[in-house]
Amino acid sequence: MNSSSLTVEESVSELTMVFKLTCLVVLVFGFTQSAVLPSVQKCKLGDSACLTPAFQKMMPIFMVGISENKVDVLDPMDMDDLAFELAGLQFTLKGGILRGLKNSVVDNVDWDTKKKNFAVNFHLDVAVKGHYTAAGRILILPITGDGQLKLKLKNLAIKLVIYYDIVKNVGGKDIIKPKKYKIDFEVKDSAHYHLSNLFNGNKQLSEAMLTFLNDNGKQIADEFGGPMMDLAARTIFKNVKNYFEAMPIEEITSA
Numbered sequence: 001m002n003s004s005s006l007t008v009e010e011s012v013s014e015l016t017m018v019f020k021l022t023c024l025v026v027l028v029f030g031f032t033q034s035a036v037l038p039s040v041q042k043c044k045l046g047d048s049a050c051l052t053p054a055f056q057k058m059m060p061i062f063m064v065g066i067s068e069n070k071v072d073v074l075d076p077m078d079m080d081d082l083a084f085e086l087a088g089l090q091f092t093l094k095g096g097i098l099r100g101l102k103n104s105v106v107d108n109v110d111w112d113t114k115k116k117n118f119a120v121n122f123h124l125d126v127a128v129k130g131h132y133t134a135a136g137r138i139l140i141l142p143i144t145g146d147g148q149l150k151l152k153l154k155n156l157a158i159k160l161v162i163y164y165d166i167v168k169n170v171g172g173k174d175i176i177k178p179k180k181y182k183i184d185f186e187v188k189d190s191a192h193y194h195l196s197n198l199f200n201g202n203k204q205l206s207e208a209m210l211t212f213l214n215d216n217g218k219q220i221a222d223e224f225g226g227p228m229m230d231l232a233a234r235t236i237f238k239n240v241k242n243y244f245e246a247m248p249i250e251e252i253t254s255a
Contacts, residue, residue, distance in 0.1 A: 042254040045118075051109040055120060062243070063102040070242040075102040077235060079130065084227040088137040091224070093149065096130035098232055107157075119161045123188070126153045128228070132195060138220060141212055147197030153221060155189035160233060162240060166249070173248035178241040183233040185225065191217030 043050035065073035079096035104124040111118040132149040136142070161182045169175045193213040198206040213220060244252075 042252065044254050045111045045113050048108060048110055051111060052106055055109050056106040059104050059106060059122070060102040062239075063104070066243065069246040071239045072235075074236060074239060075099060077101065077232065079128075079231060080235070082227060082231050085136075086224060086227065089143070089224060090133075090135045091227075092133045093128075093130045093228070094132075096128060098126060098128050100124050100126035101236075116165065117161055117163045119159055121157070121159050123155055123157045126156050127151065134195070138213070138224070139216065141209065143198070143209060144200075145195050145198040147195060149196075150194040152192045153187050154191070155187070157186045157188050158229075159184045160236070162237065164244070169245070169248065171248075173250065175248055176244040178237065178244055181233060181237045183229055185229050187218045187221045187225075191221040193217065193220075 043054050045051070062071060063073075063075040065071055075098075077098040079093070079098055082091075082093040082096065084091055101124065104122045107121040107123060109118065109120050128149070128151040130149055132145065132147065134143050134145045162178050163180050163182075164176050164178045166174055167177045191214075193210065195206075195210065195213075198209050
């Protein structure tokens with residue numbers, strides 16, 4: 001009885017392991033196939049009606065990384081350290097993490113083959129957290145702080161324009177070589193800020209400052225958000241450059 005029971009248990013264990021391995025293979029294969037699918041949809045570069053949904057399909061896959069094309073994980077994005085002085089404010093952010101890019105909604109893609117640039121208009125909700133320091137003034141109020149930042153931007157509209165050249169790769173095939181970018185942004189709905197340890201932990205001053213920041217969230221984002229947006233755009237641009245330089249034009253466009 002004991003020997004028979006042990007054999008059944010071993011058989012069940014073996015079947016369970018086979019089932020798990022089968023599921024793993026299916027998941028990996030399915031993800032690989034889904035990562036390739038957007039590249040299969042080829043568009044003429046001037047065809048916005050085709051490019052817009054193609055970019056939309058590619059967006060969530062691109063933002064979680066494509067290692068074979070040297071595309072890093074961009075959601076969540078580990079941000080480089082940031083430091084700037086702007087309009088009376090000295091600000092730093094270290095250990096910043098940005099989330100939300102994979103949920104971007106592509107509104108339009110406009111590709112100009114004569115001027116050799118393409119503009120991607122998209123919007124998203126984004127969240128940033130990290131360790132901040134602040135000193136100086138924000139609009140009309142003085143501020144000082146050293147603590148944790150949590151920032152949420154709702155319906156952030158972005159226009160990213162990328163300028164490129166057409167060059168030959170080592171195999172003699174034409175590739176798109178991005179060379180610079182321009183970014184414009186606008187917070188359409190709201191911006192919400194939380195900063196710990198403002199004014200050395202003074203509760204009354206902290207609460208007053210946070211109320212001021214959130215009552216004027218969109219204006220503050222417009223005036224002081226540029227360096228942070230540019231930092232994120234620079235990281236995105238580097239990975240867009242890697243992606244296009246790894247893909248001959250003939251593989252991503254139709255005649």
